[in-house]
Amino acid sequence: MSLFSCGNHQPDASGKPASDLNPQFDKYKEHFIDELWKIYPDWASSQGYHKYDSMLVVPDEASRKKQLDFAQANLDTLKNYQLDALSSNNKTDHYMIENQLKSIIWSINEQRSYEWNPTEYNVSGAFAELLNGNYDSLDVRLRNFYLKMSNIPAYYEAAKKNIKNPTLEHTQLAIEQNLGGVSVFEKDFHDALNKTKFGENEKQAMEATAKNAVVAIKDFADWLKKLDNKTPRSFRLGKELYEKKFEFDIQSGYTVDEIYAKAIKRKAYLHSKMYDLTQKLWHKYLSGTHIPDDSLTAIRMMIDKISLDHVSADSFQSAISKQIPVLIDFIKKKDLIYIDPSKPLVVRKEPDYMAGVAGASISAPGPYDKNGNTYYNVGSLSGWDKDKAESYLREYNRYILQILNIHEAIPGHYTQLVYSNQSPSLIKSLFGNNAMIEGWAVYSERMMLENGYGDNADEMWLMYYKWNLRSTCNTILDYSVHTKDMTKEQAMNLLVNEAFQQKTEAENKWKRVSVTQVQLCCYFTGYTEIYDFREELKKKMGDDFNLKKFHEKFLSYGSAPVKYIRELMLQDLNQTAK
Numbered sequence: 051m052s053l054f055s056c057g058n059h060q061p062d063a064s065g066k067p068a069s070d071l072n073p074q075f076d077k078y079k080e081h082f083i084d085e086l087w088k089i090y091p092d093w094a095s096s097q098g099y100h101k102y103d104s105m106l107v108v109p110d111e112a113s114r115k116k117q118l119d120f121a122q123a124n125l126d127t128l129k130n131y132q133l134d135a136l137s138s139n140n141k142t143d144h145y146m147i148e149n150q151l152k153s154i155i156w157s158i159n160e161q162r163s164y165e166w167n168p169t170e171y172n173v174s175g176a177f178a179e180l181l182n183g184n185y186d187s188l189d190v191r192l193r194n195f196y197l198k199m200s201n202i203p204a205y206y207e208a209a210k211k212n213i214k215n216p217t218l219e220h221t222q223l224a225i226e227q228n229l230g231g232v233s234v235f236e237k238d239f240h241d242a243l244n245k246t247k248f249g250e251n252e253k254q255a256m257e258a259t260a261k262n263a264v265v266a267i268k269d270f271a272d273w274l275k276k277l278d279n280k281t282p283r284s285f286r287l288g289k290e291l292y293e294k295k296f297e298f299d300i301q302s303g304y305t306v307d308e309i310y311a312k313a314i315k316r317k318a319y320l321h322s323k324m325y326d327l328t329q330k331l332w333h334k335y336l337s338g339t340h341i342p343d344d345s346l347t348a349i350r351m352m353i354d355k356i357s358l359d360h361v362s363a364d365s366f367q368s369a370i371s372k373q374i375p376v377l378i379d380f381i382k383k384k385d386l387i388y389i390d391p392s393k394p395l396v397v398r399k400e401p402d403y404m405a406g407v408a409g410a411s412i413s414a415p416g417p418y419d420k421n422g423n424t425y426y427n428v429g430s431l432s433g434w435d436k437d438k439a440e441s442y443l444r445e446y447n448r449y450i451l452q453i454l455n456i457h458e459a460i461p462g463h464y465t466q467l468v469y470s471n472q473s474p475s476l477i478k479s480l481f482g483n484n485a486m487i488e489g490w491a492v493y494s495e496r497m498m499l500e501n502g503y504g505d506n507a508d509e510m511w512l513m514y515y516k517w518n519l520r521s522t523c524n525t526i527l528d529y530s531v532h533t534k535d536m537t538k539e540q541a542m543n544l545l546v547n548e549a550f551q552q553k554t555e556a557e558n559k560w561k562r563v564s565v566t567q568v569q570l571c572c573y574f575t576g577y578t579e580i581y582d583f584r585e586e587l588k589k590k591m592g593d594d595f596n597l598k599k600f601h602e603k604f605l606s607y608g609s610a611p612v613k614y615i616r617e618l619m620l621q622d623l624n625q626t627a628k
């Protein structure tokens with residue numbers, strides 16, 4: 051069979067394509083990932099693939115050429131695999147590989163952030179992982195550390211050659227991050243070395259290389275500080291690049307303009323709903339007080355009042371743990387989605403290296419560590435000063451805490467993860483679509499409340515709307531800052547007055563939007579696409595629509611972009627209807 055025939059695969063008598071390309075495509079994917087790791091060894095290490103731990107790529111012209119050649123060659127190879135001859139799993143993998151490769155080419159040729167974003171140059175994170183990882187003996191990890199370190203001076207020399215008119219925001223952050231990371235080489239490496247039985251000569255050679263690394267890093271930070279940068283690039287990405295980046299990173303079925311319009315509409319809807327609830331609740335909570343004419347002021351007062359209903363600092367962790375079985379029971383009772391009892395969520399106190407973050411997060415094993423546990427890390431507020439703890443507890447009040455659990459754990463991120471592990475695809479673990487992953491978690495919040503979680507209490511809905519405003523306004527903020535010159539003052543007004551955030555939270559968001567692009571859009575975009583798709587299917591299927599089946603089928607495709615899941619589900623539906 052020729053791989054290069056350009057005709058469609060003719061179905062044979064059994065209705066299947068004449069040739070099954072899946073086994074070949076599986077082999078191709080393996081080869082593709084092997085090659086990918088040679089070009090991106092840091093990425094490989096971070097995913098738990100340690101064959102290239104000793105390599106540090108010098109970010110020069112030659113390395114960019116290598117990436118471009120790799121991307122072009124694989125795009126050519128992909129053309130040999132007709133989509134209609136592939137399984138659903140491989141089809142989505144095909145789409146995702148293609149997107150990744152085009153994104154590599156675009157970011158080198160068009161986005162060119164290696165010129166204007168100095169934070170792309172920082173080695174300390176990858177080196178810290180080598181020291182802290184426990185996948186191999188300390189001796190092996192230290193020797194890789196040593197070999198990798200020898201390229202650090204060349205790495206920063208190449209960085210200096212690349213940088214042209216960098217943004218002031220990224221320059222400042224790069225200085226802070228690089229100086230902050232020096233301790234990995236000055237202290238942590240030294241401490242680790244003292245735990246080994248290496249000979250004196252070897253130790254001395256290693257120490258000398260570490261010294262050179264420190265000099266190179268500090269010199270880079272110094273160079274950035276003194277840089278004669280008369281015409282810095284704006285940190286705002288600009289409409290043309292932003293639209294493209296949105297396409298590659300989000301892979302939405304909507305354009306960014308459509309998503310922005312939807313977010314603006316959603317904000318107005320949330321405000322009107324919140325004002326209705328505020329008026330309804332006013333007598334219960336603020337009967338002695340005059341209700342302000344300005345609706346946003348009234349909503350803010352009501353939110354502040356209800357936020358006082360929160361758990362105490364020392365029961366924060368136990369409150370979260372106790373929630374998990376309640377959520378599972380509710381989902382069972384309402385028949386919302388199958389929860390596999392053989393894969394219980396392991397709730398644990400946050401490990402030390404995460405201390406101080408509080409809240410809750412999921413730690414999932416990497417794609418090369420399939421049998422590792424998935425943990426639900428719950429932060430403690432021990433050691434926090436009283437005011438900070440109180441403000442945090444109000445933010446994560448009784449209602450928001452439950453929504454957080456839905457989002458992070460069940461049926462949000464954790465449940466999605468269990469399902470995606472059932473359609474194993476290394477491609478989806480590596481290039482997993484963030485908008486789908488975050489979108490699912492955000493969708494699941496609304497879905498739970500729609501089905502009566504929280505007894506339809508007005509307080510619960512009001513808090514949910516406030517929470518949902520955050521992802522809605524993240525999208526408005528990101529798009530407006532990067533394509534419409536939104537000022538900091540306008541941004542603070544949006545976040546504080548219209549999204550009811552604390553000033554510190556809003557300040558941090560402004561910092562984040564000045565050094566990232568598009569990422570803040572993934573929550574709202576994914577959520578909107580999933581919700582719209584569900585409503586579309588409901589209309590199409592009428593009485594045949596079943597929510598539980600919809601959820602299970604939707605998640606069975608793994609962490610693929612929503613538009614592809616939609617396409618495949620609609621195909622499957624048409625086939626069963628025939």
Ligand code: ZN
Pocket residue numbers: 358360440443
């Ligand atoms: Zn309190």
Ligand code: ZN
Pocket residue numbers: 457458463488491
């Ligand atoms: Zn999330």
